[in-house]
Amino acid sequence: MARSNRKVVPQATAxxxxxxxEIASEVGVNLKEGYNGDLSARDAGRIGGNMVKKMxxxxxxxxxxx
Numbered sequence: 001m002a003r004s005n006r007k008v009v010p011q012a013t014a015x016x017x018x019x020x021x022e023i024a025s026e027v028g029v030n031l032k033e034g035y036n037g038d039l040s041a042r043d044a045g046r047i048g049g050n051m052v053k054k055m056x057x058x059x060x061x062x063x064x065x066x
Contacts, residue, residue, distance in 0.1 A: 016051075023050045 007013055024031035027050060029043045036044075 019051055019054065020047060023047055023054065026050070 007016075021031055024047050027043075027046050029039070029047060031039070031047065
């Protein structure tokens with residue numbers, strides 16, 4: 001199956017970018033605007049993993065009505 005980086009909700013792009021930079025700052029990763037090809041896989045994984053964790057927490061709160 002082909003994978004795609006296309007956003008399911010394109011209007012969320014700006015919010016996801018803000019979250020990415022916020023989490024990078026929280027975990028101590030120096031993420032810069034534009035190209036980040038020098039970022040290690042470990043650091044990229046820390047950012048992505050924490051983004052997923054935060055989104056799951058938000059979804060759970062939303063489902064519980066809090």
